[in-house]
Amino acid sequence: MSRATHRDSQNQPLEAAPPTSTVTVPASAQAGPVSHAIFRVARLHRMIAGQLLRRVGLHLGQELVMMHLWELGPQRQTDLVRLLDSDAATMTRSIKRLENAGFVRRRPCPDDKRAVIIEPTTASQALRREVERIWAELEDATTGDLAPDQQAEALNILRRVEDSLARTAANTPPADAPA
Template sequence: MTTDQKVLGAAAVSDLPQTADDFTVSFAVFALARTHRAAAAAMLADIGLHLGQEIMLMQLDATQGQSQKSLCELLRADHSTVAKSVARLEKAGLVTKTKADYDERVSLVALTAKGVEIREKALAVWTKLEDITAAGLTESEQKQFTKLAAKLAASIDQQTWRPQPQ
């Protein structure tokens, strides 16, 4: 089965459990996130990345030599999760990790040439994923969805998110 078939098959699932009626917004977010995540994971596996690693590569390209602490904040992930991801990316030759000149306790992460190459492939995956995801929406619906998703995220953040202790 090709990645396209996996993605289209995941997106075609329409049978909802009865409890979806009780939690309509939360279940819709859950179902969309699950379907999107599965599609992204399958497509990223084709280029040798695990889900989430592409976001880190994209962020590192935007600002080379980022501290692991800043990556935690940007990615909204705890230190151990980021440290494991950086270690995997380093082992794969996609990033380097060095101590900061200004403070040896600070680890700086930067893309390697191979990391830049894989980042370009990840961007192509995200371009395709964006096309697949938004295929059935008008431009107006895309803008509306984006605004509503941001509003939902802000509501959840305001009521639940707490920074992780370092």
């Protein structure tokens, strides 16, 4: 069974995961303890986020699509792909699910007949409040045991880690590029 158990009802709290300080890093990962910790943290974070989002009928990542639409207004689907560093197929599936749920609508782009504009619906405004509440709950689950100065330090370190990884990614040729 996973560290956190799926909730049957919106009112039940997530079960607390046992402390992970006893996690043993496999010998083959000893050269990368920070990378191993990031992997474990990211996996748990995604799992909890998925549990929380399921309560409002969303899949992971769909809340980010909606956040951008609420913040920026209607967007071309290709712009959403770029904003979220996604791929076209994944974005198409996400938009289709959101459209079927009544949270977005698609319309042709008036300037480019090949492009599609995605816009949030009026019905999505209630979802916005739920997503904001879920995001706050996820933040509390993530940082609840940290003092404000520790939260700021963690955020600073994560930004530096992200910058380092982004620089590495920018200098790494795609896997399908000729050698």
